[in-house]
Amino acid sequence: MPYGRIVHINPERGFGFLKSDAPPFDTAFFHFSEMAKAGVASPEKGMAFSYRMGTxxxxGRLRALDLELLPVAEV
Incomplete structure (x- = not known):
């Protein structure tokens, strides 16, 4: 399962982007509804998550799904 950190958030529109911490360092779109499922009410830049890519x-675009907040020490 890939993992990455939040590099951009747009709270007004309810989405953001995760930057993978492992090659090929892809950026993954996420919707705030996935954050809510992970128990995160207020996402912030730098928070680390594991996730899976889905459609x-x-x-029909790729996006991060099944986010799980990771302690910073694990990343």
Whole structure:
């Protein structure tokens, strides 16, 4: 399962991006609804998560799903 850190958030629109900490260092879109499922009410830059890549049912684009907050020491 890939892991990464939040590098950009847009709270007004309810989305953000995770930057993978491992090659190829891809950036993954996430929706705040996935953060809520992970128990995170207020995502902040630098927070680390494991996730899986999946396809958005509406747009067909790739996005991060099944996010799990990681302690910083694990990343």
């Amino acid at each position: 958005d049912s509406r747009s």
